[in-house]
Amino acid sequence: MEIPTTILGWAYAIGVGGLGFLFVITLVVFVHELGHFLAARYFGVRVESFSIGFGRAVAGFKDSYGTHWKIGWLPLGGYVKFWGDESVSSTPDHEKLERASEAERAGSFHHKPLYQKAIIAVGGPVANFILALFILSGMYLIYGDYVVSPQIGRLLKGAPAEAAGFQIGDTLLSIDGAKIYEFDDIVSSVSVAQGRELDVLVRRGTEEMSLKVTPQPIEKRDPFGAKVMDAGIGIGPVTPGDIKEISPGSPAEAAGLKAGDVVYEVDGRPLESFADVAKAIADSAGRTIHLTVSREVANSKKPGERETLKFEITPKAVASTAAGMDQTISDSTGIVPRIPGAPKSVISVTFGPIDAVERAASRIRFIVVKTLNFIGQLLTGTGDYQQLSGPIGIAKVSGQVLLVFGVVALINLAAVLSVSIGLLNLFPIPMLDGGHLLYYGIEAVRGRPLGERAQELGFQIGFMLVVSLMLFATWNDVTKFLMF
Numbered sequence: 001m002e003i004p005t006t007i008l009g010w011a012y013a014i015g016v017g018g019l020g021f022l023f024v025i026t027l028v029v030f031v032h033e034l035g036h037f038l039a040a041r042y043f044g045v046r047v048e049s050f051s052i053g054f055g056r057a058v059a060g061f062k063d064s065y066g067t068h069w070k071i072g073w074l075p076l077g078g079y080v081k082f083w084g085d086e087s088v089s090s091t092p093d094h095e096k097l098e099r100a101s102e103a104e105r106a107g108s109f110h111h112k113p114l115y116q117k118a119i120i121a122v123g124g125p126v127a128n129f130i131l132a133l134f135i136l137s138g139m140y141l142i143y144g145d146y147v148v149s150p151q152i153g154r155l156l157k158g159a160p161a162e163a164a165g166f167q168i169g170d171t172l173l174s175i176d177g178a179k180i181y182e183f184d185d186i187v188s189s190v191s192v193a194q195g196r197e198l199d200v201l202v203r204r205g206t207e208e209m210s211l212k213v214t215p216q217p218i219e220k221r222d223p224f225g226a227k228v229m230d231a232g233i234g235i236g237p238v239t240p241g242d243i244k245e246i247s248p249g250s251p252a253e254a255a256g257l258k259a260g261d262v263v264y265e266v267d268g269r270p271l272e273s274f275a276d277v278a279k280a281i282a283d284s285a286g287r288t289i290h291l292t293v294s295r296e297v298a299n300s301k302k303p304g305e306r307e308t309l310k311f312e313i314t315p316k317a318v319a320s321t322a323a324g325m326d327q328t329i330s331d332s333t334g335i336v337p338r339i340p341g342a343p344k345s346v347i348s349v350t351f352g353p354i355d356a357v358e359r360a361a362s363r364i365r366f367i368v369v370k371t372l373n374f375i376g377q378l379l380t381g382t383g384d385y386q387q388l389s390g391p392i393g394i395a396k397v398s399g400q401v402l403l404v405f406g407v408v409a410l411i412n413l414a415a416v417l418s419v420s421i422g423l424l425n426l427f428p429i430p431m432l433d434g435g436h437l438l439y440y441g442i443e444a445v446r447g448r449p450l451g452e453r454a455q456e457l458g459f460q461i462g463f464m465l466v467v468s469l470m471l472f473a474t475w476n477d478v479t480k481f482l483m484f
Contacts, residue, residue, distance in 0.1 A: 020398030022075060024414045026052060028128065028421055029078040035127025036080045039120040041065075046083040046107030053078060054088075082109035089431045091459055094452060114440055121436040128422025129364060135415035136360035137353075143408070144350040145359065147182030151238045151343055156218065159234020164213035166202070166235065169339045173201040173208065181349050183237040190215045190232055238345045240264075240273045241293075242338040250334020255313040257293065257335065265292035273344045274337040281315040281333060288314045367419045430455075430462030 053072030060070030079088035086093035241263030
């Protein structure tokens with residue numbers, strides 16, 4: 001019974017992965033090609049075929065304009081073929097173009113002005129970015145997002161925030177009237193306001209108050225130990241398991257815990273707030289609980305270096321049920337949290353329409369920067385090439401996302417993939433959209449296009465690069481699959 005069950009499990013996972021992959025790749029490719037198609041139609045270019053997938057068509061129809069819409073049997077991309085194209089990569093059919101009539105020239109992509117051809121070429125990547133913006137904006141508007149809380153978890157001694165009257169536990173609501181959703185919003189606002197007084201609205205307990213603070217350069221040390229100046233106000237985010245002090249003679253002291261330690265797991269479960277510690281204590285009824293702790297390494301040559309330690313601790317029984325959380329934790333284990341109550345480092349927030357679009361645009365910018373950094377590391381030999389995935393890897397991730405998190409998460413994955421495909425298509429590699437834009441740029445500078453032989457050679461080189469990258473990524477997927 002074990003072997004058939006395993007086979008059925010694999011078949012189910014592969015089937016779900018295939019469905020997830022087809023959904024993601026079809027959506028992203030369709031929108032990309034639709035961008036080219038709509039731009040071409042706008043400029044009066046005759047589109048002969050619009051294909052999702054390559055190879056023989058398994059389904060299709062012709063519209064009233066004569067465009068053949070079809071689905072190819074190999075779902076690894078797509079193309080829009082214009083009148084006058086020799087191949088699906090838009091290489092010109094020179095003989096056909098030379099014999100073209102005036103009517104045919106009017107609908108020929110290759111006879112259009114240079115700026116129109118450039119707009120048509122860039123239409124696909126732009127459509128990918130628009131799709132990602134639409135999906136992510138909708139996600140943030142409907143579901144919100146999980147962010148690092150804008151509550152103060154640490155205050156630097158002598159820094160502007162302490163001098164201005166900020167306290168640990170304060171939650172920042174706005175800076176100069178701009179709403180604060182997460183701790184990164186504080187960092188962004190402060191980093192561009194060095195020397196300028198900021199009006200900060202904070203919530204302390206149940207009260208709201210306005211404080212004024214002027215960001216100033218603060219001396220820090222980088223990972224190599226060198227002194228650097230950072231324009232800030234001297235605050236840090238909440239760390240739920242941040243220990244303020246350990247009571248003398250307590251079980252926590254006996255176990256080896258120290259002030260400054262950060263608890264991030266209780267009995268193997270991640271810590272969302274110190275309330276999780278309190279719950280574990282209440283549920284333990286005197287039995288031993290296990291804490292996973294992060295502690296700064298003493299006398300380390302790397303400033304800020306931390307190590308992971310594990311401790312066993314047996315809380316003392318506490319009879320009183322009326323005591324507050326701080327008192328309960330202190331009495332039963334000797335652990336006093338840095339912030340009273342049950343603060344969380346990660347919270348859920350919702351956004352209005354404008355903020356949702358702005359956050360989606362910021363997420364797209366983040367994906368672009370990270371992708372470019374990754375490619376730069378690969379080119380310089382400092383990146384991990386095993387992170388590069390092809391169709392098998394995308395199918396696997398799609399299946400996992402669909403199985404574990406559902407369709408909504410799969411749509412979110414489509415947005416991320418749409419940004420990546422849109423960006424990669426802008427790379428100046430012949431055969432990709434960026435390669436066409438490169439040719440158009442050269443033509444604009446020279447006043448005439450590259451020679452036929454030079455263009456063909458460029459497309460051959462581009463084809464080899466794209467195929468080599470695809471094979472390498474697929475080989476990566478296969479080796480990871482076999483290792484799994």
